[in-house]
Amino acid sequence: MAEVLARWLKIVLDVLIGDTQCVFIAGRQITDGILAENEIIYSMFEVSSESVVVVLMLDFSKAYDCVRWEILMMVLEKLGFSRLSRRWIWACVSSASISVLVNGSPTTEFRIRRGL
Known part of the structure; x- marks a missing residue:
């Protein structure tokens, strides 16, 4: 998807x-x-x-790390994205998980709550 x-x-x-x-x-x-x-x-x-x-x-470096998903969905709706396309985007951002490299080794994965 x-x-x-x-x-x-x-x-x-x-x-x-x-x-x-x-x-x-x-x-x-x-x-x-x-x-x-x-x-x-x-x-x-x-x-x-x-x-x-x-x-x-203004320094917007890494501003994508602070994006609130609810606001993203509202903006996409105002831009005319269909409900289905917004649901697809929501599924992608809300199901993501990441891990951090510490001394070259990945930590346990965790779910993120905002950002792209």
Whole structure:
């Protein structure tokens, strides 16, 4: 099921994810975001030398580790995902288990409660 869902999402994600998003899309690289950021800042200073410019940088590294599944499901519903496709996604994220390598040896698997 996960493989079928991954293939389907590969098609859908290109439509859902904006041009400024630089990960999860084939052909885009994380460095593309830095280039876009520089262009935006440069254009802000071109507009007017008397304008006040505020730049807010947020570090979203590993933000996918903090995703609440209930919120993910609500967002998918608002984006128009069918009930069946949301159930498939729910089954994939909620049934996942992981283990951690400690000194090269995996620990006992445990279920995760959030994140992708």
